[in-house]
Amino acid sequence: MPTFIQTENAAQSAEKLALAVAQNLRDTLEKQAHATLAVSGGKSPIAFFQALNQQDLDWARVQIALVDERVVPTSHADSNTGLVRQHLLQNQASAAKYLPMIADHADEGSLKNINQAIEFALQNYVQPDVLVLGMGADGHTASIFPQAPQFDDAIRADYPQTLIHTTPVTAPHERISMTLAAIEATPFVYLAIAGAEKKAVYEQALLKKSQEYPISYVLNSEKVNANVFYNN
Numbered sequence: 027m028p029t030f031i032q033t034e035n036a037a038q039s040a041e042k043l044a045l046a047v048a049q050n051l052r053d054t055l056e057k058q059a060h061a062t063l064a065v066s067g068g069k070s071p072i073a074f075f076q077a078l079n080q081q082d083l084d085w086a087r088v089q090i091a092l093v094d095e096r097v098v099p100t101s102h103a104d105s106n107t108g109l110v111r112q113h114l115l116q117n118q119a120s121a122a123k124y125l126p127m128i129a130d131h132a133d134e135g136s137l138k139n140i141n142q143a144i145e146f147a148l149q150n151y152v153q154p155d156v157l158v159l160g161m162g163a164d165g166h167t168a169s170i171f172p173q174a175p176q177f178d179d180a181i182r183a184d185y186p187q188t189l190i191h192t193t194p195v196t197a198p199h200e201r202i203s204m205t206l207a208a209i210e211a212t213p214f215v216y217l218a219i220a221g222a223e224k225k226a227v228y229e230q231a232l233l234k235k236s237q238e239y240p241i242s243y244v245l246n247s248e249k250v251n252a253n254v255f256y257n258n
């Protein structure tokens with residue numbers, strides 16, 4: 027069952043989430059040589075990235091990865107890598123190591139070979155210790171989209187890989203995404219959402235697991251106790 031944390035506004039959600047994630051990373055670093063944080067892209071996480079990159083912790087031992095990536099060159103305006111580089115890997119967090127899903131030298135042509143792209147992402151994959159999910163108004167999370175032909179594989183407990191190629195119907199670009207099983211294997215899971223429209227979707231998704239709202243598989247998972255940060 028998720029824990030729902032409502033805050034006053036977007037700035038407060040970003041700050042509280044950053045404090046919680048930073049503490050998880052510090053706690054992880056007390057037990058392990060490295061801590062890995064996977065973040066989502068999209069429009070929402072910028073304020074959180076800016077709050078997190080100022081936190082005091084041993085960033086040189088932190089690895090930053092993506093929950094999902096759009097299959098576009100890293101210089102593309104829709105690249106989550108670009109977003110993370112611009113807003114997260116700054117200030118204190120500039121000492122962190124980035125684990126890419128898409129190679130910097132990959133162009134539109136080479137990315138048409140999706141198997142090769144997945145192979146590259148898998149080579150760089152490290153099981154995250156902490157992850158921050160977003161959610162679309164269509165109920166997708168990571169790049170597990172309701173109408174994607176790969177939906178069943180993305181939520182299968184025995185899918186043989188931690189990452190999967192998905193083809194959203196409701197959003198642009200082919201994607202590479204963590205599978206549900208990989209998300210479920212992460213000790214600290216957060217979901218950040220804002221606005222009444224997403225809250226209504228969240229409440230529907232809480233009721234039961236359904237393909238209509240892929241986030242419902244995370245919220246109703248017996249393996250995940252997500253902390254949900256919400257502001258209007």
Ligand SMILES: O=C(O)[C@H](O)[C@@H](O)[C@H](O)[C@H](O)COP(=O)(O)O
Pocket residue numbers: 065066067068069070071093094095096106159160161162166167168169
């Ligand atoms: O790269 C992506 O598209 C994501 O990681 C995705 O899962 C995102 O978190 C949601 O779509 C919410 O996105 P917004 O913040 O843009 O609403």
